[in-house]
Amino acid sequence: MNALKFLLVLFVSVMPFAAHAVDVERVVSPGGIEAWLVQDLANPLVSMQFEFAGGAALDPKGKNGLANLAASTMDEGAGNLDSQAFQQRLKDQSIQLSFSASLDRFSGQFKTLKIHEDEAFNLLHSALVKPRFDAEPIDRLKRQIVSGIRSDSENPGVVAYHALFAGFFKDHVYARRAKGTVKSVEAINRGDLKQFVKTRLARQNLKIGVVGDITPARLAELLDKTFLALPLTPGPAQAPEIKADAQGRLVVIDKDVVQSTIAFGHAGPKRKDSDFYAALVLNHILGGGSFTSRLYTEVREKRGLAYSVGTSLYPLIQSAMIVGRAGTENARVAETIDIIRAQWKRLAEGDLGQEELSHAKTYLTGSFPLKFTSTDAIAGTLVGMQTYDLGLDYLDQRNSYIDQVTLKAVQRVAKKYLDADMLDIVVVGKPQGVVSKP
Amino acid sequence: MMKIIFSLCAVVLFALAPTGVWAAVFNPQTFTLKNGMQVVVLPNHRAPVVLHMVWYKAGSVDEPKGKSGIAHLLEHLMFKGTQKNPDGEFSKRLAQHGGQENAFTSLDYTGYHQTIASDRLEMVMALEADRMSNLVLAASDVETERDVVLEERNSRIENNPGAKLRELANQTLYPQDHPYGRPIIGWRDELAALTREDALAFYQANYAPDNAVLVIAGDVKVDQVKRLAKKYYGTIKAHQVQPRRNMLTTAPIKGGETVYKDARVRQPVWTNSVIQPSLSNGSVKRVAALEVLSEILGAGGTSRLYKKLVIEAADAVSTGTYYNSNARGDGKFIFYASPRPGVKLDVLAAAVRTESQRMVDQGLEVGELERVKTRMLSTAIFARDEMKTGAYTIGSALAAGHSIADVEDWPERISNVTEQDVLEALKAVLSEPRQITTKLMSDDPKPGDGS
Numbered sequence: 001m002n003a004l005k006f007l008l009v010l011f012v013s014v015m016p017f018a019a020h021a022v023d024v025e026r027v028v029s030p031g032g033i034e035a036w037l038v039q040d041l042a043n044p045l046v047s048m049q050f051e052f053a054g055g056a057a058l059d060p061k062g063k064n065g066l067a068n069l070a071a072s073t074m075d076e077g078a079g080n081l082d083s084q085a086f087q088q089r090l091k092d093q094s095i096q097l098s099f100s101a102s103l104d105r106f107s108g109q110f111k112t113l114k115i116h117e118d119e120a121f122n123l124l125h126s127a128l129v130k131p132r133f134d135a136e137p138i139d140r141l142k143r144q145i146v147s148g149i150r151s152d153s154e155n156p157g158v159v160a161y162h163a164l165f166a167g168f169f170k171d172h173v174y175a176r177r178a179k180g181t182v183k184s185v186e187a188i189n190r191g192d193l194k195q196f197v198k199t200r201l202a203r204q205n206l207k208i209g210v211v212g213d214i215t216p217a218r219l220a221e222l223l224d225k226t227f228l229a230l231p232l233t234p235g236p237a238q239a240p241e242i243k244a245d246a247q248g249r250l251v252v253i254d255k256d257v258v259q260s261t262i263a264f265g266h267a268g269p270k271r272k273d274s275d276f277y278a279a280l281v282l283n284h285i286l287g288g289g290s291f292t293s294r295l296y297t298e299v300r301e302k303r304g305l306a307y308s309v310g311t312s313l314y315p316l317i318q319s320a321m322i323v324g325r326a327g328t329e330n331a332r333v334a335e336t337i338d339i340i341r342a343q344w345k346r347l348a349e350g351d352l353g354q355e356e357l358s359h360a361k362t363y364l365t366g367s368f369p370l371k372f373t374s375t376d377a378i379a380g381t382l383v384g385m386q387t388y389d390l391g392l393d394y395l396d397q398r399n400s401y402i403d404q405v406t407l408k409a410v411q412r413v414a415k416k417y418l419d420a421d422m423l424d425i426v427v428v429g430k431p432q433g434v435v436s437k438p
Numbered sequence: 439m440m441k442i443i444f445s446l447c448a449v450v451l452f453a454l455a456p457t458g459v460w461a462a463v464f465n466p467q468t469f470t471l472k473n474g475m476q477v478v479v480l481p482n483h484r485a486p487v488v489l490h491m492v493w494y495k496a497g498s499v500d501e502p503k504g505k506s507g508i509a510h511l512l513e514h515l516m517f518k519g520t521q522k523n524p525d526g527e528f529s530k531r532l533a534q535h536g537g538q539e540n541a542f543t544s545l546d547y548t549g550y551h552q553t554i555a556s557d558r559l560e561m562v563m564a565l566e567a568d569r570m571s572n573l574v575l576a577a578s579d580v581e582t583e584r585d586v587v588l589e590e591r592n593s594r595i596e597n598n599p600g601a602k603l604r605e606l607a608n609q610t611l612y613p614q615d616h617p618y619g620r621p622i623i624g625w626r627d628e629l630a631a632l633t634r635e636d637a638l639a640f641y642q643a644n645y646a647p648d649n650a651v652l653v654i655a656g657d658v659k660v661d662q663v664k665r666l667a668k669k670y671y672g673t674i675k676a677h678q679v680q681p682r683r684n685m686l687t688t689a690p691i692k693g694g695e696t697v698y699k700d701a702r703v704r705q706p707v708w709t710n711s712v713i714q715p716s717l718s719n720g721s722v723k724r725v726a727a728l729e730v731l732s733e734i735l736g737a738g739g740t741s742r743l744y745k746k747l748v749i750e751a752a753d754a755v756s757t758g759t760y761y762n763s764n765a766r767g768d769g770k771f772i773f774y775a776s777p778r779p780g781v782k783l784d785v786l787a788a789a790v791r792t793e794s795q796r797m798v799d800q801g802l803e804v805g806e807l808e809r810v811k812t813r814m815l816s817t818a819i820f821a822r823d824e825m826k827t828g829a830y831t832i833g834s835a836l837a838a839g840h841s842i843a844d845v846e847d848w849p850e851r852i853s854n855v856t857e858q859d860v861l862e863a864l865k866a867v868l869s870e871p872r873q874i875t876t877k878l879m880s881d882d883p884k885p886g887d888g889s
Contacts, residue, residue: 042484084745092809094820140752257596258592290529304583305589327589364536367536373482375823
């Protein structure tokens with residue numbers, strides 16, 4: 001449902017797939033580049049998604065936003081093509097190529113018509129290994145990013161989540177925003193970008209997913225042409241592990257608006273944690289993505305307190321959370337928070353029946369194939385499967401992992417993770433009768 | 439739930455560029471039930487999934503005077519229940535079967551959609567057909583849901599200065615009382631006063647098979663859809679829905695410039711919205727020319743405006759154009775630009791004008807038109823890659839009163855556009871008197887607010 005769209009959570013790894021006859025092939029090029037492939041001949045095109053582990057969390061101190069600026073400028077000129085020439089080549093041949101950076105990863109999104117396949121992979125190769133980083137695009141993209149950061153500073157949802165994460169992670173890099181700050185973005189120079197490409201994009205921290213009209217042999221050839229020139233190993237940096245440190249804080253950030261935005265959360269299970277599937281079921285019951293969750297029912301359906309309310313698991317590589325968000329009028333913030341806490345508590349105490357559990361499980365298994373409707377979505381899933389070591393047979397196995405979740409397991413996981421007293425809550429607005437509690 | 443409002447129905451059409459004869463875009467199958475309900479089927483067998491959509495040819499423009507917001511409130515209330523499926527049973531059953539659903543209200547139409555495993559199509563059809571004519575509403579449901587929508591209004595409009603400005607400015611672009619000048623979600627005071635009776639009256643006047651289009655995309659066979667559609671939708675009585683009102687803009691408009699200042703604005707924005715023909719009242723030739731024009735002038739990082747304002751002059755952080763031709767009333771051609779700190783919005787407005795005029799005076803560059811057309815035509819293949827694209831494109835076209843041919847003949851129309859067509863379209867945009875300007879600015883009196 002739309003209401004949950006802005007919960008920034010990426011269930012890359014649990015993206016839906018079909019159980020029917022999807023063959024995932026492991027393709028390894030002569031040069032040793034690995035990609036997971038689903039051949040799909042429905043349309044004459046090729047989609048590829050790839051990611052390099054280690055994203056904005058590894059940006060050097062004072063240069064926060066480097067990975068994001070690199071993502072924004074790597075497709076702005078490469079080899080002997082300047083920014084406009086490079087962009088014009090992409091446009092004229094309808095080649096979709098973009099990069100993005102999150103805290104944990106630097107990703108590429110790529111899609112081309114079969115007839116422009118050679119040129120498309122060539123351009124991608126240039127962008128990866130010969131980006132120009134000319135002054136004009138760097139300055140231009142910095143201006144655009146800074147403009148976005150300034151606008152975000154007035155976006156209640158962004159402000160609320162940033163404050164929530166600042167509480168969880170303090171001085172740890174996960175407290176940062178991937179975009180950086182106005183000051184840190186302005187401090188980044190061409191040398192930093194060059195250094196970024198040299199040390200962070202390597203063959204050993206690369207995962208690739210491909211879907212479309214392409215044979216394994218042809219893909220293997222293109223993998224070498226595109227990625228083999230990258231260095232083998234990335235720089236040594238890695239973000240340290242950290243537990244989201246929720247303390248039951250209540251933070252009010254004063255904004256003169258009629259509706260308060262509430263963000264809340266605390267630690268949750270990581271993607272590779274053995275509790276993950278039970279937690280997925282738990283989250284669905286509590287505040288997950290259908291019009292039937294407990295928070296949706298109590299906050300919205302019964303009381304009309306909010307248009308949107310929901311929760312999500314938020315696994316990072318070195319930490320994990322369960323977080324949620326609601327928006328309600330200033331006068332009813334206190335009531336909404338009480339309900340959220342009460343629902344948290346109810347589940348933590350094990351108040352859950354077999355019927356509600358089985359409805360949650362049938363939703364999660366039945367909805368698994370639903371996003372399996374475009375080549376890019378499938379390619380993204382193939383990358384997540386590699387990142388989290390889910391196995392080549394994950395698409396066939398995933399629903400059995402959900403089916404195996406027992407009532408006892410959900411109750412145990414609820415008790416382990418859900419703690420209403422330790423929930424950190426951030427309110428952005430002018431809530432009545434709600435004051436900060438550090 | 440209700441959930442998505444399309445304030446601008448950004449319907450992008452797509453096409454394919456073979457040689458000689460133009461291929462159609464989506465190749466849908468279509469038939470009409472005896473009660474007048476049109477059915478469109480778009481088979482796509484990549485995943486065992488089906489998208490089921492019902493589009494009502496009724497949107498916020500069909501609301502009675504003083505009842506703004508009722509189309510959208512009713513959309514929310516459609517999830518409440520029927521005698522057969524009370525208390526949100528629809529959503530519960532759907533969720534238990536792994537289905538996902540949502541709905542949206544736009545100016546011209548309202549849509550309900552579910553995505554689910556394809557072997558559950560019959561269940562979904564039975565549920566959706568049931569609520570086409572058997573909705574049951576309690577007064578308390580309406581009151582609670584009205585609160586939800588007021589919160590939705592808060593989050594979409596009151597908490598968003600840009601949306602607030604659009605709401606104000608729309609009243610100056612359309613004549614007094616023209617429904618395109620009203621917010622889809624409704625004016626706060628009118629919305630707060632809506633009742634159960636208002637919702638039921640709108641429902642009875644507009645929700646009927648002869649005012650609806652069924653679109654099914656995904657892992658289905660046409661025969662199977664035909665059989666099920668007859669069984670569930672075919673038995674609903676037609677309402678002889680009244681012919682819809684003429685939406686065209688002929689009366690005078692207020693026009694001018696609307697300025698909205700708010701301390702929350704960190705990035706000023708200038709826009710210029712110009713009334714232009716849509717597929718409802720324009721020649722297909724002019725509509726195609728406007729689409730190509732928008733692509734040349736304002737689509738992305740290689741467009742003329744971007745090159746001039748963002749790269750060469752470096753006065754803007756963003757700029758572009760947008761054209762909406764899929765409307766029951768007039769269409770709109772919009773220019774927009776956002777300055778870097780220290781640059782006044784009027785400077786950008788003048789630069790957009792100058793760059794547009796330069797195109798009129800000097801014409802297109804050699805090869806420019808062909809490159810842009812080739813790029814536009816190749817989007818058809820991408821469009822077919824995602825199951826829902828065809829369903830949304832065709833559904834919104836039919837719901838706005840256009841035809842399947844309007845979608846399927848798009849490649850041919852685009853390929854026939856000449857340089858002269860594009861320049862004439864641009865001249866018409868630049869000389870159109872029905873146009874307005876908006877300025878979104880910070881009222882923080884510090885440098886760089888664009889004022």
